[in-house]
Amino acid sequence: MRTNIEIDDALMSDAMRSGVFASKREAVETGLRLLAQRGRYRELLALRGKLDWSDVPAESPTSPPPHYMLQEAREPYTVAPTARSTARRKAAK
Numbered sequence: 001m002r003t004n005i006e007i008d009d010a011l012m013s014d015a016m017r018s019g020v021f022a023s024k025r026e027a028v029e030t031g032l033r034l035l036a037q038r039g040r041y042r043e044l045l046a047l048r049g050k051l052d053w054s055d056v057p058a059e060s061p062t063s064p065p066p067h068y069m070l071q072e073a074r075e076p077y078t079v080a081p082t083a084r085s086t087a088r089r090k091a092a093k
Contacts, residue, residue: 012024021027 015027019030
């Protein structure tokens, strides 16, 4: 849409310096996108506490259980003895 508007020169200069814009049009469009994004963000914030949200996925009979529900039997963590640790134990005796 073609629109003619009068923009404060100092404001446009500041905007052009603050970003890497190739043109005044690009600077204005970026500013308008930012305003639209802030409006959508405000709408999301208005929903805070009003939605029932769960990070736990719904279970389906065909899907495997999520990783946090798997019960694996694990061996206790052990470290194989090294020559150095064996020598220390022998020296300590």
